[in-house]
Each structure stands twice: as structure tokens, then as C-alpha cells.
Amino acid sequence: MNFKKIILAVGIFLTVSNFLSAQNFFDQSYVNGSFQTDGQLYLSDKAMGITDSILKGNRYGMNTFGELNYSVNNFRAGMRFEAYTPPLKGFDTKAKGLGIPYFYASYSNKYIDVTLGDFYEQFGAGFALRSYQEWNLGYDNAIRGAKVSVMPYKGIKVTGLTGYQRWFWDTKDNWLGNNNKGLVTGFDGNFFINDIFDLEIDPQFTLGGSFVTKNEKDLSKTVIFNDTLQKLNLPDNVATSAARFNLSWGGFSLYSEYAYKINNPSAYNNYIYRPGRALFINTSYSMKGFGVSLAAKRVDNMSFKSKMDATDNALDINFIPPLTKQHLYSLPSIYPYASQLNGEMSLKGNVIYTIPKKTKIGGRYGMSIEADFSIVYDIDRQPIAEGIPINQPGTKGYESSFFKLGENRLFTDFNLTITKKFNKNWKGIFSYIYLYYDKDRVESHPIGEFGIVNAHTGIADVTWKINSKNSLRMETQFLFTKDRADKGHWATMLLEYSIAPNWFFSISDEYNFGNKNEADRLHYYNFSAGYVYRASRFSVSWGRQREGLLCIGGVCRYVPASTGISFSVSTSF
């Protein structure tokens, strides 16, 4: 009996037993779900170098999912259908196909929560384990197996899990017991000290710890060292452990997590044996109208995948939370930061202050000012011995002083945002953003290919509420790069007209007016319209998409340039 049949049998058993025992069965049954399809028809565009021969056989893409969850009493079951027919450009072509990659059955009560099938989970901030799905990245590292959480006493939660991670469309034979990727097993404990000891006073204190292992069989790797062919002695079992605490006292909070990974030679770290370490500290204070936060992170060799030779965006067991702001406006998003799992040291500060209403500057509605700063450096790396290059496969790789910055600054972001409502009809958001972006190192290009980009961006986003139903939003952005680095200067204009609560229309243009290459000074125009009805949204657009990186949570995918007609339909119930 294969795993799917077991899940089905458990699901049917629990459903029938609930049906027989519950008098008001249907009153306690809930069904919810969601559906989304994103499609694009690709058109040739001579100015962008997209010719018919390039598009040959690849004129459309469509990504679709439908998710259905059912619950009755303590029982839940669900599944997700996905179809990439074929995937939209920029998504991994290995995603092509359709099927049901995610299904589960679970039971929970006050003391226990059991899931069989596919599940997502995160231990702490994710340094030891995080399985999650991000539709816009085409990323899914769900674990297929079993998960049990026990709450034996108030304030205590212990979770254990084991299973194999999703890798695009694993064939049926490889669903479980897959020899091509490792078995992930882990447990996590979370202890809310105040609840355990009935302390109903501040400070609130939480402790936690995680332990996660990966077991991979039949590993082999040979390398050349000192002109001799060497076979690596590879660890079948690689473990990561992490400890964390959280302290909160009124508006103050302090969170810290430290993770340690034993030797984990892999393709991602060039087969070095150095243990991985990560330290994350985040502190914040907030009160009415004011908030401040400061966070620091050091990551050293912390890629942890369930397949030794995987290098792409898949099969990550853990997650390194980014300490850089994810910009929502299009131009600063040209230079997003991708987490460097092999090593980075970063610092982030954020201050937000709301000038009260009915003051000279705050005016009738108040005014919000937010400043945000983040900086990321490479870690220090020194040779382990004279004559052995840094990152030599089959060695410890390098020595690194914990507090010493590496010689390369990777990224800086300073931004200031003012949000102001002028009167009942007009409000505006005004931003200045400075970005320092080591494009070669962040995007793994050969050093010197693109160099450093220093970009200054100004944004004005003004909304005019014409009346109770109609509003017009106008967005203007300018981005200037020092010495016209990379693609030089950009300007963006967007007009969005909304008729509440159903309709919206927008027209926008990103103009690369400062490109050093005159032939590349293109307009990336876009026209779109949409209709919203309750939880459903329909939209269609026509225009150009510039190439670039799309990053969510420090995880990025490349988006190629395209021209075409796109549509999107989404709904939930």
C-alpha cells in the first residue's frame, strides 16, 4: 500500500467515524479553498530582441492552482492541484506538468495535532527548518511524511516530524523513500515560561530549541587535492540545531536565535567541511506614534538542503530571514537583495514616528515618517593553511573571525518615507531611497562584469479621492545610477483609476531614458484593467515586462524580458 492510499484510508476512516458520531455533522463541516490562474501570451518585440524564432513553440505560459480544505470537528483534510502548462517564463522549466503535489489529513485537539501527508512547518525564525510555499516564486519545499505536535501542558508545545521534501514533480516511485534526496527528521520545543508558571505579569519569556537532521544515502564525491584524486568522506547524516529566546516587556521585545550546523559538504558550499553558524538578534520598542527596531545577523555557511548536489532554489531545509527591506515600488525593486547563504553579516534599523494630528506639521490628519537602514557585508574568510586556497573542496574551507567584516560590502539601503493625508480627498506617500548594490556578488556574476551600482530613487505616490466611488492614484518614480552603472537611469509614471468597489484601470510606463546604450532606451508600457467581486479578482493587461530579479524573503527568481497579454483570475471561498 503506498503512502497516498494510507492517507486516503485515514481520511475516509476519520470522515466516516465523524459522520456516524456527530449528530449535527453538516453544521460542523467547513469547506474552504482558493483558486488562481495566471497566464500570458508572449508576443514578438523587435526592440526588445524578442523575435519569432525565440518564441518558437513558447508563445504562452500558464500557472494554475486550486486548493480545497475540508474540516469537520477535529479532523481536517485538503489537497492542492497545480498546473504549469507550460510555466510562465522565469519559472523553472522543471515545474512543467500538472497534478496534485500536496494533500494531507490531520487530526487535532487540545493536546495533540497529527498530520499525515504534505505539510509546512517552521521552527523559530527558520534557521533549522522552514518548509513553505511561495506561489510568485514558484517555490515549494513542502515535506511529505508525518508531523506530530503535542501540547502536554499549558505553555509547552513539542513538535516532531519526518519526511521527504517536494522537488517539482517527483515521480510516483519517488514519493517516499527517495534515494535521490535526503530524509528530513526534526523536532522542536517551544516553552512559554509565563504560562507554565502562571506568571500573569511582564516580562513575557519564551524559550525554544530545534534539532533537524538530513539523512542521505549512497553519497560519493571525488576531488583533486595536491594533484591527487581524493574521495571525500561524506556525512550521511547532517544535523542543524538551534536555540532561541524571546523576551517582551510592554512595548519592548528582544528575540535571538543561534543555529549550528555540523559539517555539510555540498555543491552549494563547494564541498567544504566547515560547520555552519548563524546568529540573529532583533530588538524593538514601540509606543503610540513611535516605533524603533534594530536587528543584526551573521550567517556563515548555512545552506542546508536535503540533496547534497542541489544548487538551485529547491530542497532547502532551512531559511535565512533577510534583513533588508522588500520594496514594493517597481524602480527600487530593480536592485533587490538575495540572501547569501554562504556568508553575510547584516544590520538593519528602522524608526517610525507619527507626528500627531492637529499640530503644525501634522496638520488635521497627522503625518507618518519612516526611516529604514540596512547594510550587508560579506564575512571574513582566511585560508586554513598556507598554500590551500579558500573554499578548497575537501577541506574546512576557510577560517573566519566571528566579528570581523569581510572586505566586500554587498548591499546598503537607506530609505525615508513620509505618508501624509492633506485633506479628505488627497493623500500622498513620498520616498527617497539610496541603494548600494554589488551586482556581481549578489547575483553571482563574474567579478567585474557589472560592478557596483549606486542608485538614488525618488517616489511620489498621490491619491485623489474624487468622490465616494471614484479615485485616481498617480505614481511618479525616478531612479538615477552613479556613472549610469548597469542600465542607467529610469523614470516611471503610473495612473490608476478605481471605481469602488469593483473596477480598476491603470496605465504605466517605465522608461529607461538613461541607458548608456541608446538602442536600449526603451519604454516598458503597460495597460491593465481589472474587476473585483467579493473575494474574486479578474485582471488583464498588455505591455512589456523588463528583465530582472523578483525576490521575496531574500529568495529570488529571474524574470526575463517579455511582451504580451497577461491575465489573472483568483478567488477564495
Place this chain on the structure above:
Amino acid sequence: MKSLLKGSFIKYIFLTIIVASVFSCDVIDPNNYMEPIDVEVDTTEVLENKRVVLIEEFTGHRCPNCPGAAAEAHKLQQLYPGKVVVMCIHSGFYAMPMGLEFSNDFRTPEGDSICNHFSPSTFPNSTFCRMLVDGNYLVAYQDWETLVEEVINQDAIANVKVKDITINENTIDIKVDTKISSESSINANVCAFIVESKIIAPQANGDSVDETFEHNHMLRGAFAGAWGTSILGLGVDSKSFSIDINPEWNLDNCSIIAYVYNSSTLEILQAVEVNLK
């Protein structure tokens, strides 16, 4: 403390997970990270210093235009002996068996995997060293000749050599040595396949069917899956492979194709074909 765990089988589940987890750590002694292995790797004689072309030809026995591609491949191999390796992958609609006439099934799981990845919408079709030509992996066979002349004069950054071929009763064992001499380490894989020639079987040809068509370079099996296995991205590496012999193969007409490709871009960096016997 009220404990659900007490007397419950749940605690055994947890204990099992915890014990299994705690003891699942293989900390390697720093003095024992690697050990020399006794494999003779010829670092001086490894093949060509110029590129050898590998054409993956997507074809099918019911594809009426495919004999044209086969003829072109044959011509190029005559023109550039030893410089053009062709692997005919029977996959897709035209490769499906149909009726008595086309009852053969020459498809392979590995061939389907490669074909599905590049998704040709028309046949015949091909990849040419899996290079992007005008931004597209797929190349019409009419373009091969121009491309061959360009590529075979390029210096190879990778070399590949098939050696120690042992034909056992049920298996074939081989060793594949590789060498990559780029400026910095790359992500690279090596693949090895069995191809068979001189297979006489029906083939659609224009409006008619050639009942005695000679199929050559037909993909029959893979030593290391469709996408191979990773190798050292800089320097020399060596892999040992084995494959089960399919009784349908005529080993006298079989050869081994091996190639090294950049697993980030898929580009095939160097290829070689050697006769099995």
C-alpha cells in the same frame, strides 16, 4: 503536571524521533575529510582540445520529415569525422507506437525526460550542444552545418573520456574521466548513454513508409539517468557507471556517448562517442 504523554504511545513516537535525531550526526574527523583513491586518471591525454559537437535529435518513427534530419546528421559525420556526435531521441507524438506497421516503441524514460524538458512543438527538432541559438535551445536541422563549423573550432574547456568498458553477462561497466579547465569552478554534470545503430524498422518518409529504414544513433539506455551526475567543476574527476543489458540491444552495433555539460546553463561542453565493442 497533567501529562498526556504518560502511558501513551505518543511518547514512544517522540522518543524514537528524538533518539533517532540525536544520534543522526556524522561529524567527520578533520584528519579524515578525504582519502586518496586508486584511480588512474589520465590528465594529459584526455581527448581533444577543441569542442566536439553533440546534437540531440528529437525524432520519431512516424515523423515524415525526420529522415531529412537523419540524412543531414549522416552527412555532417562524414564531413567532420569524430567531431559530430548525434544522439537520436525517439520521443513525443511521432514516436508513439501505432498499428502493426509502427508497433515498435523506441522511446526511453530518459529520452522522454530530455524531450519534455526542451518541449519541441515540431519534429524533427534538436538541440545543438544545448547552446542558446537566438535565445532558443531548439535548433532546426537545416542550421546544423553553419553551427558545426563555428563550434568545432572553439577551444574546449572540458574533456571527457570513456574507458575500462567491461561487458558482463547482464551489465556493462564503464569509467568516465572528466577534466574541466575553466578559469573558475562551474556546476557540471557528466552523462553516459547507450546508443544503437543499424536498426532496421519502418519509418515514415514524406508521403510513404520506408519499411527497411536504417535507424542510427538511437538512444537505448542511460548509465546515469537523463541528466547525469555532478562532477568536480574544476579539475579532474572520474565516475564509474553500470547499466543493465537489455536483450533487445544488438551490442555489436552499440556505442557509448558521454558528455559533460554545465548544469547551470545546460550547455554541453564536450562529448565523445566510443564503440562498445
